[in-house]
Amino acid sequence: MTIRLYNTMTRRVEEFQPRNPPRVNLYTCGPTVYNYAHIGNLRTYVFEDVLVRALKLAGFDVKRVMNVTDVGHLVSDADEGEDKMEKGARREGKTIHEIARHYYDAFVADMHRLNLLPPEQWCWATDEIDAQKAQVEALAEKGFTYVIEDGIYFDTSKFPDYGRLAGQNLADLKAGARIEPAAGKKNPTDFAVWKFSPKGQQRLMEWDNPCGIPGKGFPGWHIECSAMAIKYLGEYLDIHCGGVDHVKVHHSNEIAQAEGALGHAWCRWWMHGEFLTMPKDDGGGKMSKSSGEFLTLEVLIRNLRDMGFTAEKDFNDSDAALSYRYFLLNAHYRQQLTFTWNGLAAAANAYRNLKAAVLNSKRQTDASKMQTLNSFMDAFREAVLDDLNMPRALAVMWSVANEKNNDGKYATLLEMDNVLGLGMKEMKTIPLPWREDEIRQDMKERDKARKARDFARADAIRDKYERENIKLVDQPNGFVSFDSTGGAVLHIYTPRQDEDRPPPGTASVDESKDADIPPC
RNA sequence: GGCGGCGUAGCCAAGUGGACUAAGGCGACGGAUUGCAAAUCCGUUAUUCGUGGGUUCAAAUCCCACCGCCGCCUCCA
Numbered sequence: 001m002t003i004r005l006y007n008t009m010t011r012r013v014e015e016f017q018p019r020n021p022p023r024v025n026l027y028t029c030g031p032t033v034y035n036y037a038h039i040g041n042l043r044t045y046v047f048e049d050v051l052v053r054a055l056k057l058a059g060f061d062v063k064r065v066m067n068v069t070d071v072g073h074l075v076s077d078a079d080e081g082e083d084k085m086e087k088g089a090r091r092e093g094k095t096i097h098e099i100a101r102h103y104y105d106a107f108v109a110d111m112h113r114l115n116l117l118p119p120e121q122w123c124w125a126t127d128e129i130d131a132q133k134a135q136v137e138a139l140a141e142k143g144f145t146y147v148i149e150d151g152i153y154f155d156t157s158k159f160p161d162y163g164r165l166a167g168q169n170l171a172d173l174k175a176g177a178r179i180e181p182a183a184g185k186k187n188p189t190d191f192a193v194w195k196f197s198p199k200g201q202q203r204l205m206e207w208d209n210p211c212g213i214p215g216k217g218f219p220g221w222h223i224e225c226s227a228m229a230i231k232y233l234g235e236y237l238d239i240h241c242g243g244v245d246h247v248k249v250h251h252s253n254e255i256a257q258a259e260g261a262l263g264h265a266w267c268r269w270w271m272h273g274e275f276l277t278m279p280k281d282d283g284g285g286k287m288s289k290s291s292g293e294f295l296t297l298e299v300l301i302r303n304l305r306d307m308g309f310t311a312e313k314d315f316n317d318s319d320a321a322l323s324y325r326y327f328l329l330n331a332h333y334r335q336q337l338t339f340t341w342n343g344l345a346a347a348a349n350a351y352r353n354l355k356a357a358v359l360n361s362k363r364q365t366d367a368s369k370m371q372t373l374n375s376f377m378d379a380f381r382e383a384v385l386d387d388l389n390m391p392r393a394l395a396v397m398w399s400v401a402n403e404k405n406n407d408g409k410y411a412t413l414l415e416m417d418n419v420l421g422l423g424m425k426e427m428k429t430i431p432l433p434w435r436e437d438e439i440r441q442d443m444k445e446r447d448k449a450r451k452a453r454d455f456a457r458a459d460a461i462r463d464k465y466e467r468e469n470i471k472l473v474d475q476p477n478g479f480v481s482f483d484s485t486g487g488a489v490l491h492i493y494t495p496r497q498d499e500d501r502p503p504p505g506t507a508s509v510d511e512s513k514d515a516d517i518p519p520c
Numbered sequence: 521g522g523c524g525g526c527g528u529a530g531c532c533a534a535g536u537g538g539a540c541u542a543a544g545g546c547g548a549c550g551g552a553u554u555g556c557a558a559a560u561c562c563g564u565u566a567u568u569c570g571u572g573g574g575u576u577c578a579a580a581u582c583c584c585a586c587c588g589c590c591g592c593c594u595c596c597a
Contacts, residue, residue, distance in 0.1 A: 244597080337532090389535095395533095
């Protein structure tokens with residue numbers, strides 16, 4: 001199977017081939033842990049997660065490295081500016097390490113809730129200062145750097161290919177520049193690979209300068225990614241990902257540093273996730289983490305709860321998070337997406353309906369019928385492997401969900417969910433609170449009572465189940481479903497008139513909700 | 521000012537020259553079903569793809585102009 005992916009470097013969708021198949025070396029820019037990730041950040045990680053899953057679907061063996069930035073990035077590119085980590089620490093009256101740990105943990109919690117596969121390797125910027133200094137020294141030796149008052153800078157005019165990723169040359173960048181270059185820089189695009197600690201000021205985090213320069217300092221804004229990527233994935237990288245905003249500066253600089261230090265081409269494939277933006281009447285534009293005004297996953301979950309997507313409606317916090325994942329999957333990753341509460345609610349409804357369809361197919365499937373439906377899987381793979389066209393893939397999944405014939409349906413839906421990551425497999429079969437024959441007896445009796453128009457008796461039985469948080473749902477085909485008002489859905493086929501119909505022994509339920517369901 | 525993207529039904533969104541007489545979802549409406557309730561099922565919901573020209577046997581898809589929206593050029597996903 002081949003996978004076609006858009007490459008920012010060539011501006012085209014191309015067939016992807018790693019350098020040493022089936023291995024894929026993947027580096028994804030991670031979070032700066034000075035605050036919570038916002039839902040715009042999270043969009044990029046969802047895109048990267050889908051990429052990893054799609055590469056696996058195509059038969060590749062992915063090794064993914066993700067960094068945690070816990071040092072060094074300043075608030076602005078100008079000479080002034082605070083270190084975000086130090087600012088965060090001061091804001092919260094904690095040590096930098098505490099801050100980093102707290103927001104890293106929060107980030108990992110978000111990843112769990114969104115069903116994001118963890119990277120094979122995490123790396124922390126402050127653990128890898130030596131590698132960064134080594135890269136600075138390698139660049140200095142090869143004559144790519146110059147030293148000015150506040151730091152060691154990369155001379156972009158020495159790297160003829162600079163700006164290729166952004167599709168711009170030095171002259172274009174100069175012409176379009178809105179801000180004055182920092183004092184002492186030779187070119188507007190030059191950037192610091194190492195910054196010296198300000199004179200007479202003790203930074204919370206600083207290290208001995210590289211290149212034998214006396215005094216202390218800290219790594220430049222971009223050096224950690226290129227240094228760590230090379231350390232953990234070697235001199236050749238297959239894919240490097242990040243948000244679109246990284247194209248012009250961060251990734252262009254990384255290329256200059258890595259290729260400058262290595263002396264050869266470095267990463268072949270560059271992929272970027274588009275922005276999530278806010279509607280005009282709601283602040284407008286993209287979300288900015290540094291401005292402090294942004295939406296977190298936590299807020300999304302809380303609001304979905306407030307919108308009524310809980311209790312009555314077979315919905316819990318985990319579903320709320322995955323509804324956001326569904327919301328994102330419904331748009332292509334290279335397309336800007338505007339976040340709206342109505343849009344999220346629509347996604348939550350759709351997600352709930354899709355889950356119900358999966359549960360329905362599950363309860364009608366016996367374990368021996370777990371083959372997948374090839375024609376649907378083919379269409380699904382075609383969509384996924386065509387530059388991660390998840391909206392199309394989702395449409396294929398829906399066509400399976402709406403399929404009348406149940407054979408192979410459940411297995412196919414689960415197979416698709418390996419890529420979509422919507423938590424369908426987590427829905428497990430658990431025992432009902434009563435013995436099966438007792439339930440069947442109840443259902444028969446209730447049915448008789450209803451036929452005799454003895455609704456008091458019928459409702460008494462319904463109440464018995466309601467007390468256990470299970471709602472009985474009559475269906476026109478003569479079956480009864482169980483639906484829990486506590487957030488779970490139990491479905492069981494119980495014959496109303498035709499007693500020959502075999503009732504399955506168990507009900508399907510989302511395991512994450514079984515707190516609501518008393519065990520047998 | 522420079523660069524890039526987008527504009528498809530009430531909403532989200534795929535499709536980027538010919539099987540599009542335009543996927544899928546949400547919502548809405550109509551019907552079936554129903555003791556009640558809810559759910560479920562069936563059906564309907566763009567003769568048209570921002571507007572105006574042009575190219576072509578053929579355009580939502582290519583070209584030009586115009587209108588509108590967004591992003592990047594500053595840390596940023």
